[in-house]
Amino acid sequence: MSRLDDELGALASLSPAQLREKWGAMENTAPPSVPPALLRQLVAQRLQERRHGALPVLIARELRRLAIEGPGAEPARPRVELTPGTRLVREWNGQTVTVEVLEQGFTYADRTWRSLSEIARHVTGAHWSGPRFFGLTCNG
Template sequence: MSKLVDDLVTLARLSPAQLKEKWTGIEGCVPPSVPPGLLRRLIAQRLQERRHGALPAIVARELARIASQGVEPPPPRRQIRLTPGARLVREWNGRTVTVEVLEHGFAYADRTWRSLSEIARHVTGAHWSGPRFFGLTGNG
């Protein structure tokens, strides 16, 4: 094994106090106040950077710039509430699939089903997300 691999394997066995000593030896300063698991990963990153090189300064600056701008969270998923009596209609391979929403489940093909996914699997013969199959999500 290479020295780097040996060092990385050794990190897994170090106590929190030993990790702090290792950080001080590598960085020459007090370690950040983070959980031991994270400190272990930070040390591993530093060891790998020494062996293979760090990100170019321009890339690091660009990443820092992007991080400082913040990222907008994705819009909330729309909540679809199915009320008893509603009908879901889907065309599949030239056949119209009509499902009625019941108080507890769904009616399709003269049978009561627990979920839309069961119906979608029955109709297609493949695993489908029922809400996606019937167009109730933004992904379908």
């Protein structure tokens, strides 16, 4: 048996006070205010993370989403919130395209536009997804 296995096995015999003490020693913080059974699981998780490493952030986020929405749910696409005053800059064929976000729409080339896609179409001469053209989507 490994040292980690021994530590995990020993958690079952720890009292709530000992669990809180172990958490404090490991994390240098007060333990969360949770029932002893949950604290035991949290301590076990921390011990395993220290030995094997934590889950990557994207995997942890997806697991949280699945726990909330259920296994059949489609992954949510992250949305970028554009606040008025934000500037989007893109270089296209040697030209710098600078767009400012307004309350209602966008400004580019001294005009107001309803959507980023209209601007992308104007700049490129082809149909583009505006958010994709300006790098606001994950699929690039």
